[in-house]
Amino acid sequence: MTLAAALMVSVAHAPAWAQQEPVRIGVLTDMSGQFSHEAGEGSVAAVSMAVEDFGGEVLGRKIEVLVSDHQNKPELAVSTAQEWYESRGVNLIANLINSGIALAVAGVAAEHDGIAIVNGSGSSKLTGEGCTPHSIHYAYDTYSLAVGTARELANQGHKNWFFLTADYAFGHALEADASAIVTKLGGALEGSIRYPIETTDHSSFMLQAMASPADVVAIAGSGTTFINAVKSAGEFGLGDSGKTLAGLLVWLTDTHSLGLEAAQGMILTNAFYWDRDDETRAFSARFAERIGRPPHMGDAGDYSSTLHYLKAVEAAGSTDADAVMAKMRETPVDDFFAKGGVIREDGRMVHDMYVYQVKSPDESTGEWDVYKLVNVIPGEEAFRPLSESACPLVKK
Known part of the structure; x- marks a missing residue:
């Protein structure tokens, strides 16, 4: 058998996700600055845990997590988001601590058929004059x-x-x-x-x-x-x-x-405390094993929203932003973070505080x-x- 023929056989028998572009989730956060303790390593761990708990693939495609430090510079965050959506095939950008950055990246997501889910930032403008059809404000707001x-x-x-x-x-x-x-x-x-x-x-x-x-x-x-x-x-x-x-x-x-x-x-x-009930304690114990401390509301929100997104992709049978957003809105959030949470048309995820x-x-x-x-x-x-x-x- 020739080398070319061998490669053709290998590709033909490869898993389905190996023949397709992965579903990519980008964690755009502060990894080194003054908000890194409220995001950074914790947000990356939370998103990664959600991907692992979901099984690591969706629609027969591998799920990849990309990470970038926006350094609290809006221009850097915007250029990273544009590159991710345009060139890297990123479907969802998560965390987005720093409200100025979150507002800017939400706009980029709307322009590029991507989705942005904000857990790190709090400005209520994200569901006010800064709302978009493709952005969700999840954990808390001002x-x-x-x-x-x-x-x-x-x-x-x-x-x-x-x-x-x-x-x-x-x-x-x-x-x-x-x-x-x-x-x-x-x-x-x-x-x-x-x-x-x-x-x-x-x-x-x-x-x-x-x-x-x-x-x-x-x-x-x-x-x-x-x-x-x-x-x-x-x-x-x-x-x-x-x-x-x-x-x-x-x-x-x-x-x-x-x-x-x-x-x-x-x-x-x-929005969240690790010692609230048995479910929060169970998740928090796993999270603490990973990074050495319990999760806070941003971490818990990053995990919950990522899992909610992946379930919506599976239910929609597509990564198309409009289809996935529709599934996310029509499906209640019911997990350790929130019971009966609902995503409204303004992008606000409503839950108990x-x-x-x-x-x-x-x-x-x-x-x-x-x-x-x-x-x-x-x-x-x-x-x-x-x-x-x-x-x-x-x-x-």
Whole structure:
């Protein structure tokens, strides 16, 4: 037999997926910067676990996971997304931490018949004026974070707010959504300061916050900027001044980095906690074996949404974005992350949210035992109603 004939026989008997382009999922995230603890390695692990649990192939095609560090540079994220969709055959881009980047890449997905699922970023603009037919905002958003935390603090009698806001898309959206909720609850807005996200010295900002008549100082930021601001609040004695510190986005990894001594008593809203029930504990144990810590809501959302996507591809019998999006919308999300979750026409995945309080050191029984449940917010109350949506895809 000639070499050419042998190769023809080999190809003829190869698995079906070996003769086709793989289904490719790109994880576009922050692998090295200030948001890497909220995404990065965890998001890659979560997406990879979902692919493995699905069986590694779909429609007879192998599933590949690509990874790229966007370095928090929108122009780099956009060029990577364009290359992935146009030249690398990527079908889905996942994670997308950093709201400015998520908004930009959602637009690229819409232009290239691709899908973008956001778990890392929170700006509610993603399902407002920035919505697209091919993007999904999955784990949380600024509206749901504000609803949970502002309501709980209002119930405790804390209604006058001052904002320390990180000066980028996510921080602006978080302040805007929280301000609207505070006002609706009869509270007062006593002022705000916007600071560069690279800021490490919050002393001047903190002094202005402490001089305000507000009883709540809310930090509208994420990642290293949030951690530095909380530490600064402790150093300046904010808690002793009678003011309450509110973290409007607090990741599990943030609480762990701060330590319970510094973070105890803080009220926060979250989409997922590893110790919520038997299902969350089972997934979290597997995840922790992989990277050495429990998952937070971004990790859990990346896993859940990737699995939901792959099930939709299988049900649609195609990777065509419109067909897959239709299947994702018509099929409820029912797993350890969410029960009866629904993807609306604006791309918002609606599910329950949870209000937690950070435990004191005496209450904790282990390194990652940090939250106690305060309240459950039903999905229909947690997220912005469609009647108030600015998404052009929503029929009113």
